[in-house]
Amino acid sequence: MEAAPIASLIASLAIILVAAKLGGHFAARLGQPPVLGELAGGLILGNLGLLGFPQLDYLKTDPGVDLLAQLGVILLLFQVGLESTVAQMMKVGWSSFLVATFGVIGPFILGWLVGAWLLPDESVYAHVFLGATLTATSVGITARVLKDLGKSQTDEARIILGAAVIDDVQGLVILAVVAGIIASANQGGSLSYAAIGWVLVKATIFLVGALVAGLILSRWIFRIAARLEAAGVLLATGLAFCFVFAWLGGEIGLAPIVGAFAAGLVLEDITYKPFTSRGETSLEHHIEPIASFLVPIFFVVMGVRTNLAAFVQPGVLGLAAALTVAAILGKQVCSFGVLGKGRDRLSIGLGMIPRGEVGLIFASMGLTLKVAGEPVVSGAVFSAIVVMVMVTTLITPPALKWSFSRRAT
């Protein structure tokens, strides 16, 4: 009676939510973060075809599910942005900056080398993209693991979190640069310094503009919004602010998620003081249930799109192993960025390992970026990246637990 799309969508959502929570449960039982379980749950749903049940294969391409998943990842980056302020980013010391920078350079070079070594037939763009995929640290997973271990207030945690924030921005800029280079190469040109320059200028103008103008504009917008006599104005204003930034980011040629992250960074507790001072709860509090609904859809769908059959293609497991080693070793370079004495350099290097959502976002964008008609990240390479993300996510909690307890004794 109702249009078919909504009936199909709600059935899909029920399946995805159940898979997400069952996956999260088993991940928790194994002491792993929920995101790993959501990926695994999706991986099972998306590969039931191998067992003769291809009925759920439509989830890989369903437009409604895809739309909600993309809305989920935009909200996630907004949330991650909300966790930090522009001022906090300015304050984090040289240690965070150096750790972040070394943590980008190390994996980038190693990832590029792994690509050149194991994928000699692919273009230089594919190798560069592979390097870029390894750069960003997952601030969400890192923060959650540190909190679970009760180490959030240590010097090491502050350096890791600060570096992870800087790393996210650096990684997003690298992504924009690499994607821009590929896009310009795809339009017939080759790797030109002018193109790099223009991408860098655009990215810089947008990010600096978003941060500076956003800081001023946001206070003004929220002060006006607070005068509106309607329920849910704080949430609606925050979401509209996020969506406009994300849309602007997309219009400028960057990814919408870059804009959403910038929107989150710009919003601070003081921005919505006109609301909180009259007793309303914070924006994060309102966003949380919406993210709790939509974000797992993104990770389950990422798992659904992981083709286990691709693993038997020659070279995929080898590539996955090489990428994982590059991802882990590359971040150990971070240790050299830690200034000051008595700091647990090993824990910092280990804490930078998880790639989580940002690695997956990079990988999924690689599927849609094309050079000469071919996606820059093939299905097999995507699967290898997902394995790398799963392994780096998986080893971090036990590794950090071991590393911190090693010093405690």
Added chain:
Amino acid sequence: MEAAPIASLIASLAIILVAAKLGGHFAARLGQPPVLGELAGGLILGNLGLLGFPQLDYLKTDPGVDLLAQLGVILLLFQVGLESTVAQMMKVGWSSFLVATFGVIGPFILGWLVGAWLLPDESVYAHVFLGATLTATSVGITARVLKDLGKSQTDEARIILGAAVIDDVQGLVILAVVAGIIASANQGGSLSYAAIGWVLVKATIFLVGALVAGLILSRWIFRIAARLEAAGVLLATGLAFCFVFAWLGGEIGLAPIVGAFAAGLVLEDITYKPFTSRGETSLEHHIEPIASFLVPIFFVVMGVRTNLAAFVQPGVLGLAAALTVAAILGKQVCSFGVLGKGRDRLSIGLGMIPRGEVGLIFASMGLTLKVAGEPVVSGAVFSAIVVMVMVTTLITPPALKWSFSRRAT
């Protein structure tokens, strides 16, 4: 760089959210409920074409926006269902039942007569559907108005709210019956008692089955779910429960919203005691921000789809006026259903007036139901129904305020 649909969707969402809150603000300034402002905000967005700005006309048909709007209305009915329990429905006395029943019969007959009188060229199905559209009381608006007036704890309020709940179910059954009749007529047959009987049996089996099996199943499901070690399990389980019921309702031939409402009725505080007893907040609390995001999209889109140009078609304003009078007078029959002495019968009749979301849901379904290729509710009739909903929603707060204060003095 990202797929175009998400960029378009987030821009649309930002516009819709701003329209919803600005509309809600001006409605509040005029002492009216937010839903009226959301409709008006959408009405302006959807009719900018009349002023030479047709750029937003795509919102009328955008599939992503439509999907989120439909998700919103499913969540709204789930929320409304959560506000009541099956036991509360059993307990509400004969007064509530009689008020509800009279409140369905009166407007149904008057609406049918108005259709037969003013739309003689349309089929008997269109007239019956028009009658059905007038039956349901909007429990959401009624509850909010009573709360705003500080009258939630009066006998009159309990009778109105109880009747509104029963009314919703009766209205939804009528909708299912009428829609089923139209669907069977559309497949070549005519109005047959067997078809009515089958629709009634299906609707009854689903509703009774959903309520009985749901009460047992839900406690069992939530008890098992509570053992899962993952964050957000209560929300995910509640949403999955709602989506499965909504999907089942759709599969059986009823509207997904009927299933969502039944799912809400079935879930009681005791169902999620395994969660709340360990300190988690209630399901309603988690659903609220998601509904606060998605529900206004439905009402703004309803406004967007209201074609102001249709009002100048001959007969639309006349039909709207006749429907509104039928809607208001029809509910005054409710007074005769109130048992006991000293009860404010006028306030109860006035409190039953608002049609709000349920009337709009009926109307929007009428747009998609077809008899012999023609929608059973034409664009002009839809506009007339929206005017009726707006007027009944608009007059209730001042009418109730006057009625209650009349007795206080």
